[in-house]
Amino acid sequence: MLYKRTILDEIINSVDEYPVTLITGARQVGKSTLVSYFENKGYKYITFDDTELLAKAKENPKKFINDLGYHVIIDEIQRVKELFIEIENVVNDFKRNNGTLATNGMYILTGSQKFHLMKGVSESMSGRVGIIEMEPLSQSEIREWNEEPFVIDNELLMQKTNDRYLTQDDLYLSIVRGFYPARWEIEGKPIKNYYSNYLKTFIERDVSELISIKDLRKFENFIKVVASLTGEEYNASNISKIVGIDNKTVDAWLSILIVSNLVTLLEPYYEDSINKRIVKKNKIYFNDTGLACYLIGIDSPNTLKLSDFKGRLVETYIHNEICKSYKNNNVEVQMFYYRDNNQNEIDFIILRDGNLYFIEAKSGKQYGINDIKGFKQLLNTKYNIAGQCIICCADEMYRISSQVYAFPIKCI
Numbered sequence: 001m002l003y004k005r006t007i008l009d010e011i012i013n014s015v016d017e018y019p020v021t022l023i024t025g026a027r028q029v030g031k032s033t034l035v036s037y038f039e040n041k042g043y044k045y046i047t048f049d050d051t052e053l054l055a056k057a058k059e060n061p062k063k064f065i066n067d068l069g070y071h072v073i074i075d076e077i078q079r080v081k082e083l084f085i086e087i088e089n090v091v092n093d094f095k096r097n098n099g100t101l102a103t104n105g106m107y108i109l110t111g112s113q114k115f116h117l118m119k120g121v122s123e124s125m126s127g128r129v130g131i132i133e134m135e136p137l138s139q140s141e142i143r144e145w146n147e148e149p150f151v152i153d154n155e156l157l158m159q160k161t162n163d164r165y166l167t168q169d170d171l172y173l174s175i176v177r178g179f180y181p182a183r184w185e186i187e188g189k190p191i192k193n194y195y196s197n198y199l200k201t202f203i204e205r206d207v208s209e210l211i212s213i214k215d216l217r218k219f220e221n222f223i224k225v226v227a228s229l230t231g232e233e234y235n236a237s238n239i240s241k242i243v244g245i246d247n248k249t250v251d252a253w254l255s256i257l258i259v260s261n262l263v264t265l266l267e268p269y270y271e272d273s274i275n276k277r278i279v280k281k282n283k284i285y286f287n288d289t290g291l292a293c294y295l296i297g298i299d300s301p302n303t304l305k306l307s308d309f310k311g312r313l314v315e316t317y318i319h320n321e322i323c324k325s326y327k328n329n330n331v332e333v334q335m336f337y338y339r340d341n342n343q344n345e346i347d348f349i350i351l352r353d354g355n356l357y358f359i360e361a362k363s364g365k366q367y368g369i370n371d372i373k374g375f376k377q378l379l380n381t382k383y384n385i386a387g388q389c390i391i392c393c394a395d396e397m398y399r400i401s402s403q404v405y406a407f408p409i410k411c412i
Helices: 008-017 031-039 051-059 061-068 083-098 115-124 139-143 154-163 168-177 194-210 216-228 236-243 247-259 289-296 301-306 310-327 369-378
Strands: 020-024 044-047 072-075 107-111 129-133 263-268 283-286 334-339 345-352 355-361 384-392 405-408
Touching: 008 020, 008 031, 008 129, 020 031, 031 044, 031 072, 031 107, 051 061, 061 083, 083 107, 083 115, 139 310, 154 405, 168 289, 168 301, 168 310, 194 216, 194 247, 194 289, 216 236, 216 247, 216 283, 216 289, 236 247, 247 263, 263 310, 283 289, 283 310, 289 310, 301 310, 310 345, 310 355, 334 369, 345 369, 355 369, 369 384
Parallel strands: 020 107, 020 129, 044 072, 072 107, 263 334, 355 384, 384 405
Antiparallel strands: 263 283, 334 345, 345 355
16 A cells, blocks of 8 residues: 655655755655656656666766756665766756756655765755655554644644544554554555564665674664663763763764664753753654664564553654654754753753744653643743643543643644
8 A cells, every 4th residue: 555645745846946856764764656756757767776877877977967868866866976966067057058947857866864965965956956854654644634734723633633533552553563654555564574674774785885884783782772762862971881882983873873864863942041950962762663662672562551661652753743744744843852950841842933832742641730840941931932732642632721731642
């Protein structure tokens, strides 16, 4: 079964507006499948998984691009960075001879590395490329819910609560299964040994393209430790002691996970007018709960229910689904967390259009006023506080205070 991807509309818009559209995302999030839409519109498709094409492109990038022509999809573009400058030259020549509008939609590029790709773009194609970040499937895409950018609007979230159906068992199953399309598309059944093969391919191929690592077992152990810390503060010293590597290596290896779209760092929120005793470490989130569960050793919903990691994995799920709602609609927001030395916390702070939204993410059902005490720490913010809520595993919404409600996870 092929799922309708919300982000396709944004990709179509980018192709209409830019000479080059670059789609980035982790390995196997569905980039190649999605761009098949453009093959049906007459685009030629090539991939650098083809070793013969890869060798030709590296040998003579200029000739390779000139021979390709226009309206081309190039998959795994990060494997030949030299093509960026050649694509820029072709776009510039075509623009001089045919006008700006004629250049739109010349190339569609896909790649599984984020900032590694971005560097190439900034150096050679600034202003000529539309960049789309593609995430794994969202719960909305799987269940065919209307996917909108998340906002704390009590009436809207109440309507979603009434219209959508997602049991706690459904939630746990999806967290363990994960959201890579292959985990859902084969007659609704997950592929056996999917994550073990995914990890093997990532380490042996993607990691080796980015950095030389002598002890691959140690790197695999590092990934497992990072997965166990999803939803927690990132502390390189603690990880270095567990894995047996120095802090610089921890930071370097983490950058590989970030570049490869496997991990996201969430920065702490700070304002000069707010409490100075703020924790300034980043929090770390795995971008797919299924991969995190596999690395931790959680193999079933029942195991998840009993696991000490349940709270962090539910929080990771909430973080990821909120982020997907924005990225899939190509909406830019800033997202933070708050924690101070007095143990006051806010799991997620969203800054959008001068408005702040506060969210507590919980894995239980019943919560009260003490669970939102962290919200009070930002009452003197310079921004408008537009919404506050708890998102949890409750079956129905309920009131916490005059302005704050608890909503079921299905409202995201």
